[in-house]
Amino acid sequence: MTENQQSHKELLPHLFRQEYAKMTAVLCRHFGLKHVEIAEDIVSDTFLKASENWAINGIPKNPTAWLYTVAKNKTKDYFKHIVVFETQIKEVIKPNEFDIEQDFEFSSQNIADSQLAMIFAVCSPSNSTESQICLALQILCSFSVEEIANAFLTKPETIKKRLQRARTNLRNDSFQIKILNEKETKLRLNSVLKTLYLLFNEGYFSKTNNQLIRQELCSEAVRLTLMLTENNFTNTPQTNALLALMCFQSSRLEARTNDQGEAVLFDEQNKNLWDKTLIEKGNYYLVNACNGNEISKYHLEAGIAYWHTTPTDQDKWQHILQLYNQLILIEYSPITALNRTFAYAKVYGHNNAIHEAEKLKLEESNYYHKLLGYLYVDIDINKAIFHYTQAIGLTKSKIEKQSLSKEIERISEKNNSR
Template sequence: MISIDSDTVQKAVQLDMIPEGKNISEKIDHLFRHEYGKLVSVLTKTFGPSNMDLAEDVVQEAMYEALNKWTYQGVPKNPVGWIYKVAKYKAVNTLNREKYKREYASEVAHHLQSEWTAEPALKHIFTDKEIADDQLRMIFTCCHPSISSDSQIALTLKTLCGFSIPEISKAFLTTDENINKRLVRARKIIKEAEIPFEIPMGKALEQRLNSVLEAIYLLFNEGYNATTGNNMIRYELCEEAIRLAEMIANSPAIKSKNTYALLALMTLNSARFNSRIDAFENSIPLEHQDRNTWDKDLIKKGLYYLEFATTQNEISLYHILATISATHCTAPTYESTDWESILSLYDLLIQMDKSPIVLLNRAIVVSKTANPQRALEELNKIKDDPAFRSYLPFYTSKAELHFQNKEPKIAISLLYDALKLPLEPKFKSLINSKLQEYSKKN
């Protein structure tokens, strides 16, 4: 079976396989990000969760057909409708071809095998309401407690959000091989345990929702600080994460303040997009950002979500992170930022999440409340953590602290170490710019 993902499109553009260039690649990538999860969800209900891999194959075949035909025939007026039509009939053909090979749990599948009932069945399963409901069922199926937490998130990112395996591995700071193993294990468990395609109730809902929100948060982070591609921000990933969170928040069956806290965090961070990069796609540090370009409406929306999220005596990781973001968003200037409050929030955060990245971020805040030397002492406590061996922000943050501590030679050495990492060109460019800056003052 031929597979296509966003990486396939990007490689095709690089190899000049697409005559119309960026236009078609962007159309495909947009469709892949926004429609892939919807189609896989609908077809997973159709084929049954034990045949999730078959649903993915059908959608990927439809995407591949779009890439081939649109390259030579142009993009149709209704590209989404085109993809859906192709996916529908590929699903029918697949059912007819494999009806004696597989067992399908869905009653819908039975209707699709008859030419008399296929058309009304297709109309029903592809309505907006059914698609939205199936996406909710899909995300909770991926996060079933029988599946390990790391595999839950990997499966969600792959099937519902259209992540490629390299994108997931970078989000987890692990290898492609590990992610592939997690996906294989997860699909095997779904099949063997006959996990139902449904939204759980009661305590089971609360338990699974935590993993669902973590997957959405990782999706947003990959867009906010893109690890792949040429752009520093991948706006569509951030939009997709917010869309999924809003879908959960708007569901009458799911009532969770944590969802609104996550929405607050993502909305407040999105409000600063316009100031985070310059015209040449270079990252602009927070202290140099033009706060006049921050989206005031999004800040108000984020603050509203945060206020709604705190109406109960419940504090989650997302509540704390959203409050940190709100503190930045409401500071009139960088110099007036309430760093003491932010440090207190990080102290609270590490009681819930003592991950290396949280400790790194806290150390950076210490440099604001105390001095760079004190922050470096904090970093030295975690410098041997394996997660930092290939984590670029550790090298660049530590280099900046040494530079602030009037140790430019050490800072330069750290940046040269960073250049040895497998980096995208955009990151190498940033490091080289910093090297020039440090060298001038060496």
């Protein structure tokens, strides 16, 4: 295999993750495609052509621009073929209903506008809230079925069925990207915020890749949420609270992993690596989020993230625990319950926290066993090793398996040296 062949095979998967959803959104918006699948097929064909062309001719100077140009030309050709139009897409595309803008540029602003417009279009009331979010994660965020299943803590088969029904409903509902009025925008905003929240979470702690952090997903979620704060219809307290949460969490990304890509526990993080600018932005948006009487899960999670980034305070973990107590009442999830137990350990000690954790009965969760392993380290080494071993068996992440194995080695050596 030549060096050029190797490089293009490494570059294309990266570009696919970065650009596929953006290209799909722009094509749907500017060419008036009513079936998302048509745009997806064109973009997929573009990447197929790239794999063939670049293997022979080498990677172009600007590969991203090359992809956008080919996708644009393929879409134009799609409309030019009369036979194809008459036999395959006459009922799919009705140009008279749209102002098809065939001459446009793939500028950063154009792409961002198209993505936001697409998210709101996909979050149609014709589907359930969960289906809206699943579809948006797949189409706009390029999430795999497995990634969506992990986000919803459910089985891939359930997600596949949900996506199939959602796509069918969109087609039957005459899907199109259009300018929404204030009422329609506010009706769909909660689903959009949940989509961006899950997008950020997958980047902040990836469950399906051999890397614990996917910064590109975090950055994309922040960028799109920031755009929502710049629109009068979507600049709500919830939106600002979500953006504050993302800023606080993003400020610690560099400190959350070591040079080997392994997780670094909060207590062991190098605070000099925390991004103070992002912390200040988080403070700014959290203040904006308090403009009113609304308290959402994003407000509470942003408050928790705020206390994590503040200097050591005697009552810091007490504040965090109180916020977790409120969060569980608003929206319970196993992850929230486990995070609350960690905070509980900081306030009431590991022995008491072990009893709290065991009440949850989350034996099938690697996070559950990872937490119990951590809590037992200074109490019962054998039980700590047992739970860390259970966590290794339940996680899919190679990096996390390595990190947990090293922790078992560390505490075993510590125990043997006593």
